[in-house]
Amino acid sequence: xxxxxxxxxxxxxxxxxxxxxxxxxxxxxxxxxxxxxxxxxxxxxxxxxxxxxxxxxxxxxxxxxxxxxxxxxxxxxxxxxxxxxxxxxxxxxxxxxxxxxxxxxxxxxxxxxxxxxxxxxxxxxxxxxxxxxxxxxxxxxxxxxxxxxxxxxxxxxxxxxxxxxxxxxxxxxxxxxxxxxxxxxxxxxxxxxxxxxxxxxxxxxxxxxxxxxxxxxxxxxxxxxxxxxxxxxxxxxxxxxxxxxxxxxxxxxxxxxxxxxxxxxxxxxxxxxxxxxxxxxxxxxxxxxxxxxxxxxxxxxxxxxxxxxxxxxxxxxxxxxxxxxxxxxxxxxxxxxxxxxxxxxxxxxxxxxxxxxxxxxxxxxxxxxxxxxxxxxxxxxxxxxxxx
Numbered sequence: 001x002x003x004x005x006x007x008x009x010x011x012x013x014x015x016x017x018x019x020x021x022x023x024x025x026x027x028x029x030x031x032x033x034x035x036x037x038x039x040x041x042x043x044x045x046x047x048x049x050x051x052x053x054x055x056x057x058x059x060x061x062x063x064x065x066x067x068x069x070x071x072x073x074x075x076x077x078x079x080x081x082x083x084x085x086x087x088x089x090x091x092x093x094x095x096x097x098x099x100x101x102x103x104x105x106x107x108x109x110x111x112x113x114x115x116x117x118x119x120x121x122x123x124x125x126x127x128x129x130x131x132x133x134x135x136x137x138x139x140x141x142x143x144x145x146x147x148x149x150x151x152x153x154x155x156x157x158x159x160x161x162x163x164x165x166x167x168x169x170x171x172x173x174x175x176x177x178x179x180x181x182x183x184x185x186x187x188x189x190x191x192x193x194x195x196x197x198x199x200x201x202x203x204x205x206x207x208x209x210x211x212x213x214x215x216x217x218x219x220x221x222x223x224x225x226x227x228x229x230x231x232x233x234x235x236x237x238x239x240x241x242x243x244x245x246x247x248x249x250x251x252x253x254x255x256x257x258x259x260x261x262x263x264x265x266x267x268x269x270x271x272x273x274x275x276x277x278x279x280x281x282x283x284x285x286x287x288x289x290x291x292x293x294x295x296x297x298x299x300x301x302x303x304x305x306x307x308x309x310x311x312x313x314x315x316x317x318x319x320x321x322x323x324x325x326x327x328x329x330x331x332x333x334x335x336x337x338x339x340x341x342x343x344x345x346x347x348x349x350x351x352x353x354x355x356x357x358x359x360x361x362x363x364x365x366x367x368x369x370x371x372x373x374x375x376x377x378x379x380x381x382x383x384x385x386x387x388x
Contacts, residue, residue: 055244236276250284
């Protein structure tokens, strides 16, 4: 667990947050909580709200059951929510295998990640994560073929105002959205938007795929070490807003043998996400009071600035205000040196994202205007006192 600098106040989570963190620690360690007062004063409605926000509701069900009769009132308050979440997750999970098989039958390499793939890989059960869509990764040069294949399977492709608008989204973004009835599928050709500056190499990622078993069949997923880096990148974009997002990273990290870590660290540095990985693992130690992997003690050695950064993010994860200005400052702090900070700042204000293009007129003039409007829009956004 991190030691806070004198300038950083001690983190005092609410009773409901303490229960969620104890649940996460139990998932990591398999230990029953020793705090006999853990349930005292917990507000069921507030716990329901926080469990949904932090993606912890599915994991909370078995945890509360392990606490015995004292947790019965809380379990009763969650019962309907648990069933609804399970039904929603199972509906999406049922679509994963036939969709993957349909792409593979057309010769398209594919890997599932996040969603039910992560639930199976991290927790061994597809019902133990909240997710609203399926995420599939294909090679960039197979993107058009994958979209055509999914349309053959009944999915409706994302529409664009012009071919130029679509090219801009593919250049700057990282996924296209397809739908079939209630099923939402995000088709990825990279792991993050260009604005964040990561440099992942997907050829190796798809070559290293492994499988999880779903309904007796093997489904290709990212290898644990690649999934770990993908999650660290994803969590850093949202500045570790959810407890379950950090927990999943910690679970995958614990699953890796010591001898795997030198290559994981090398790959993280090559992809430009080493700092995101470092903060992810230090944050897990901070939130869940668990030791960091012994093989990473040198990599995770933190200076005062990094300790303060992790402590600040932990506080914001547990309810301290998040503002647009704080988001920008923290994203800057995640970049290592002056050159990296300047590069991120320039990308933030001048590299467009799919949301810029979706709001633009599809004409050449409209797209040029979208580029000009982005810095003005962000100046207004980061000057606000709070998120809208």
